[in-house]
Every structure is written in structure tokens, then in C-alpha cells.
Amino acid sequence: MTGDPAGTAVDTSAREQRPAALEMEDVSVARGGRTVWSDGTFSVRAGAVVGVIGPNGAGKTTLFQLALGLLPAASGRVQVLGAPPRRGNRRIGYVPQNYTAALGHAIRCRDLVTLGLTGGRFGLRPTSAAERARVDDALRRVGALDYADRRMSELSGGQQQRVAIAQAIVDDADLLLLDEPLANLDLRNQQEIVRLLGELHRDRDVTILVVAHDLNPLLPVLTEAIYLLDGHPHHDPITDVVQEELLTHLYGTPVGVVRTAQGDLFTRAAWRDPHR
Amino acid sequence: MSALASVQFQSNWLDVLRSPFMQHALIGGSMVAVAAGLLGYFVITRQNAFAAHALAHIGFPGATGAILIGAPVTLGLAVFCVGGGLLIGLFGRRVADREMATGTILALATALGVLFASLASANASTTTSVLFGNLLAISEDQLLVYGAFTLAVVGTLAVLARPLVFASVDPAVAEARGVPVRALGLAFVVLLALTITMAVQVVGTLLLFALVVTPAATALRITARPARVALIAVVLALAAVWGGLVLSAMVDLPPSFFIVSLAVFAWVAVLATVGRRRGRPAEPLVDAHHRL
Numbered sequence: 042m043t044g045d046p047a048g049t050a051v052d053t054s055a056r057e058q059r060p061a062a063l064e065m066e067d068v069s070v071a072r073g074g075r076t077v078w079s080d081g082t083f084s085v086r087a088g089a090v091v092g093v094i095g096p097n098g099a100g101k102t103t104l105f106q107l108a109l110g111l112l113p114a115a116s117g118r119v120q121v122l123g124a125p126p127r128r129g130n131r132r133i134g135y136v137p138q139n140y141t142a143a144l145g146h147a148i149r150c151r152d153l154v155t156l157g158l159t160g161g162r163f164g165l166r167p168t169s170a171a172e173r174a175r176v177d178d179a180l181r182r183v184g185a186l187d188y189a190d191r192r193m194s195e196l197s198g199g200q201q202q203r204v205a206i207a208q209a210i211v212d213d214a215d216l217l218l219l220d221e222p223l224a225n226l227d228l229r230n231q232q233e234i235v236r237l238l239g240e241l242h243r244d245r246d247v248t249i250l251v252v253a254h255d256l257n258p259l260l261p262v263l264t265e266a267i268y269l270l271d272g273h274p275h276h277d278p279i280t281d282v283v284q285e286e287l288l289t290h291l292y293g294t295p296v297g298v299v300r301t302a303q304g305d306l307f308t309r310a311a312w313r314d315p316h317r
Numbered sequence: 318m319s320a321l322a323s324v325q326f327q328s329n330w331l332d333v334l335r336s337p338f339m340q341h342a343l344i345g346g347s348m349v350a351v352a353a354g355l356l357g358y359f360v361i362t363r364q365n366a367f368a369a370h371a372l373a374h375i376g377f378p379g380a381t382g383a384i385l386i387g388a389p390v391t392l393g394l395a396v397f398c399v400g401g402g403l404l405i406g407l408f409g410r411r412v413a414d415r416e417m418a419t420g421t422i423l424a425l426a427t428a429l430g431v432l433f434a435s436l437a438s439a440n441a442s443t444t445t446s447v448l449f450g451n452l453l454a455i456s457e458d459q460l461l462v463y464g465a466f467t468l469a470v471v472g473t474l475a476v477l478a479r480p481l482v483f484a485s486v487d488p489a490v491a492e493a494r495g496v497p498v499r500a501l502g503l504a505f506v507v508l509l510a511l512t513i514t515m516a517v518q519v520v521g522t523l524l525l526f527a528l529v530v531t532p533a534a535t536a537l538r539i540t541a542r543p544a545r546v547a548l549i550a551v552v553l554a555l556a557a558v559w560g561g562l563v564l565s566a567m568v569d570l571p572p573s574f575f576i577v578s579l580a581v582f583a584w585v586a587v588l589a590t591v592g593r594r595r596g597r598p599a600e601p602l603v604d605a606h607h608r609l
Contacts, residue, residue, distance in 0.1 A: 109493045111492065128493070128495045129493075129494075136490075146541065152543070156483045156487060161495055219526030
């Protein structure tokens with residue numbers, strides 16, 4: 042193998058000091074009486090960038106809901122950032138799936154990011170200057186300051202996704218849960234968001250979990266992956282996951298892996314028209 | 318033509334405005350305008366416009382039922398609106414589920430309203446005043462009740478405003494952040510029911526949309542900042558109610574028509590002037606600071 046294709050260089054000293062970002066011991070989750078997945082035993086160290094992959098309905102979003110305290114484990118033990126999951130954990134930043142589709146014309150980017158900081162506060166106390174400065178800082182970090190005063194509905198998909206990430210990081214989260222942040226984005230915008238995730242990881246050392254259908258655009262930043270296969274979550278370094286046999290089994294369709302001289306990894310559908 | 322010919326300018330309209338029933342109408346209408354204007358932003362962002370419309374109709378059997386048992390009409394309206402609101406609120410957060418539930422409850426309520434009206438042998442004018450409003454018949458007792466309702470709406474909103482905005486525009490994230498989304502939804506629907514109870518008297522169940530939704534929709538065309546939307550919507554609703562009462566005094570016709578017309582006129586005027594400005598801007602092909 043050439044070099045370190047997935048960028049897995051890891052500062053091991055930090056691993057000893059901080060509790061795991063997400064830890065599962067023999068966890069199973071059920072929804073409406075049906076077991077979504079079971080035998081979940083893994084530990085995601087703080088500072089990892091993890092792709093969460095698996096076919097539709099395998100329980101990727103369910104994993105996030107478990108970590109957010111929105112869904113209790115049917116059995117087993119879950120620890121998030123060294124504590125049991127609880128709703129309203131301010132150390133977690135969350136961007137749900139189809140996030141931007143739910144929002145219309147009725148909110149400005151800046152106000153949406155501000156809600157990530159003060160949205161849980163009852164009463165009429167106005168936003169303080171310090172809070173406004175933190176909102177500006179979050180918008181600057183994602184490169185959205187230029188259109189901060191526009192409405193969400195006036196932005197492109199990539200711009201909306203940036204604002205959503207700004208809202209997730211405005212309260213200095215240690216763990217980011219992003220559900221399909223690259224869905225419906227063109228190639229250039231996908232690259233920009235991946236670049237942003239890499240910067241956040243490098244500058245703030247946040248742990249990032251990304252649900253994604255397509256691994257390719259994320260490969261430059263992923264250090265490992267959680268893949269949901271045959272009803273169980275598995276956790277491995279990204280280089281172990283990007284293997285033809287595993288991906289073919291995972292997606293239930295032939296997948297090939299291409300390695301270039303630059304050390305880039307690509308997965309591709311290996312299906313060929315037999316009549317050509 | 319003879320009916321139209323009888324419409325004429327009332328030279329004593331200033332005296333009419335000073336009369337006690339007009340004073341009651343001005344005070345009561347103003348309170349409704351404040352409550353309705355404040356709630357409008359949430360009705361729109363929560364996609365509750367149909368529920369708001371339905372709640373007004375759900376109040377109809379409350380009003381006719383109250384006449385049947387000899388209870389105050391406002392009480393009957395309030396009980397049915399709040400009860401219907403909670404019932405709708407308890408049906409899932411999914412808009413599709415809620416629409417079906419709302420429509421079904423709406424149909425049942427209207428059927429009950431017709432039944433009660435015929436049992437009570439309520440005369441046509443009573444039914445008409447519920448359907449189209451009767452702002453000029455507000456009593457002093459009703460004003461006291463309206464005052465209490467308005468205080469409840471304004472006071473509760475002052476406390477809930479920020480989490481309610483969060484839960485309305487961004488429910489999934491708000492829930493993950495520990496905001497009690499479901500409880501806020503039920504609280505909101507009760508506030509909405511109280512406001513609608515009052516608004517039915519002003520413009521009636523059939524025209525209520527123009528006070529609860531239209532001013533906020535107009536304001537949203539001008540700005541997306543929630544506090545400003547609320548302020549502009551209140552101003553627009555107040556202007557519609559006051560203007561409607563003045564016009565009503567001038568030509569001696571029911572104020573409902575003028576109130577609704579003024580609210581709709583403001584909406585059309587704003588739509589025509591600022592509506593065209595908002596298109597999605599073309600994105601530059603390469604961000605300047607990310608140029609390779």
C-alpha cells in the first residue's frame with residue numbers, strides 16, 4: 042500500500058487522556074418492537090472521523106438517535122463522551138438528514154445559528170454581544186459569513202449545509218453527528234463540505250460521525266468507519282473497510298476498489314453490461 | 318340595485334365611533350389583533366394554517382351548543398376550540414397525519430354545529446354572527462374575558478418565544494438539544510385556540526384566516542426576523558381592525574368585510590412591491606477564497 046491513503050495519522054497521546062467519544066457494549070436497538078440492529082460492541086476514540094455506512098434501513102440514523110438520547114437502547118450499555126446518553130447534551134452538534142428541506146423562507150441563516158446557542162432559553166433576555174460574536178465566529182469558520190443575513194430558502198444546497206454545520210458547532214461541540222451532509226450536493230459542493238470537515242477536525246479536534254451513502258468524497262478525511270452489516274454494527278479503520286469483498290457484501294452489489302499512485306482510494310460499482 | 322343604492326356615506330360617523338358599542342368593538346378588536354398578529358409567525362412556520370382555519374369551525378358547535386344549554390357563547394367557543402386544538406395537537410407531528418385528523422375532526426364539528434343549531438332553534442342571525450363575526454355586539458363582560466385571554470397569550474409567548482421559534486423552524490435539532498418540542502406544541506395550540514375564540518367574534522369562523530395568518534404572511538414578505546415579523550403583523554392587524562371599524566361606521570355596513578379586505582389589500586400590496594425581489598441568487602462557479 043502506498044503511504045497513508047486515508048489520512049489515518051493519529052495523535053495517540055490524546056487517546057489516553059480523553060474518554061471515548063462513543064462506546065457501546067453489547068447494544069441492541071429496537072423500533073416498534075422490531076430489532077433494528079444488535080450485538081453492537083465498539084469504541085470510537087475522541088478525535089476520530091468516522092463514516093457510518095450501510096444499506097437503506099440498516100439503522101444508521103438510529104445510531105445517531107441512540108447517541109442523542111432520543112431513543113433508548115433495548116439492551117446493553119452506551120456511553121457518549123464518557124457519560125450515558127441524554128437529550129439536550131450540549132457537547133453534541135447534530136445536523137439531521139434532509140435538514141435544509143424542512144426549512145423555508147421564515148428564518149435567516151444568522152438567526153438559525155443563534156438558535157443553536159440560545160434556542161433552549163425561556164424568557165425574553167436578548168442575545169448578548171458575546172453570543173453574537175460566537176455566532177459570527179461559527180459562520181466565519183464554515184465560510185458562510187457573506188450570506189449570514191439572507192434567508193435559508195435563498196441559498197444553494199451547499200450554502201445551506203454550511204449554515205447547518207455552523208449551527209452544530211456554534212456551542213463548541215466535541216462530537217458532531219452529521220446525517221447525509223453530502224446528499225443532493227454537486228461534486229464541487231461535496232468537496233467543499235468535506236474540506237470543511239477536515240478543517241474542523243484539524244483545528245478543533247472534534248470527533249465527527251458522518252452518515253453517507255457514498256464513501257468516495259469522504260475518503261480523504263475518514264479515519265475509520267462503522268458499517269452496519271447483517272444486522273450488526275462493525276467498527277474498523279477505513280483501510281480495512283475499503284476492500285472489494287467487504288463493500289460488495291455490504292452493498293449487496295459488486296463494488297470494486299481502485300488505488301491510484303497518489304494514494305487515493307476509490308470505490309466503484311463493478312457491474313458491466315454483459316451485452317456490450 | 319335598490320340594496321346597493323341604500324349604501325351611503327354616514328355624515329355622523331364620528332358620533333358612531335364614539336358610541337359605547339363602537340368603543341367596545343375598538344378595544345376588543347385591538348386585543349384580538351395583538352394576539353393574532355403575535356401568533357401568525359408560528360402558525361405559518363409550524364404549517365398550522367389549516368389547523369387554525371379548522372379550529373375556528375370547531376368552535377361553531379361550541380357556540381351553537383352554548384345557545385342550546387343557555388351558556389355564554391364565548392365559553393362554548395373556548396371549550397370547543399381548546400379541546401379541538403389539544404385533540405389535533407395529540408395527532409403526530411407529521412403534517413400529513415395532522416391534516417387528515419384535522420379534516421376529520423372539522424367535519425364532525427361542523428355536523429354537530431348544524432345539529433345544535435337546529436335543536437336550539439337558533440335564529441339565522443345568531444348563526445350568521447358566528448360564521449361572519451359580530452364585532453359590534455361585544456359586551457363589557459366579553460371584554461373582560463378577552464383581556465384575560467390576551468394577557469395569557471402575550472405573557473405565555475414572552476416566556477416561550479425563543480424555544481417555540483426553535484421548535485417551529487427546526488424541530489429535529491430542537492428536540493436533540495433538549496427543547497420540549499411536544500409540550501411546546503400543545504401549549505401553542507392552546508394559545509391559538511384562545512386567540513381564535515376571540516377572533517371568531519371579530520371576523521367570524523369563515524373569515525378568520527385574514528386576521529390570524531394574512532398579517533404574518535405579509536410581514537414575512539418584508540422580513541424573516543421573528544421579532545420584527547411579530548411586530549409588523551400586530552401593526553397590520555391593528556390597522557385592519559381600526560380601519561375596518563372606521564369604514565364600517567362611515568357607510569353603516571358590517572366591519573368584517575372591511576377588516577378582511579384591508580388585511581388582504583396589504584398582503585397584495587406587499588406581494589406586488591417586494592415579492593419579485595426574492596429569487597435564489599446564482600452561485601458563483603468558484604468561491605474567491607477557495608480558488609485553486
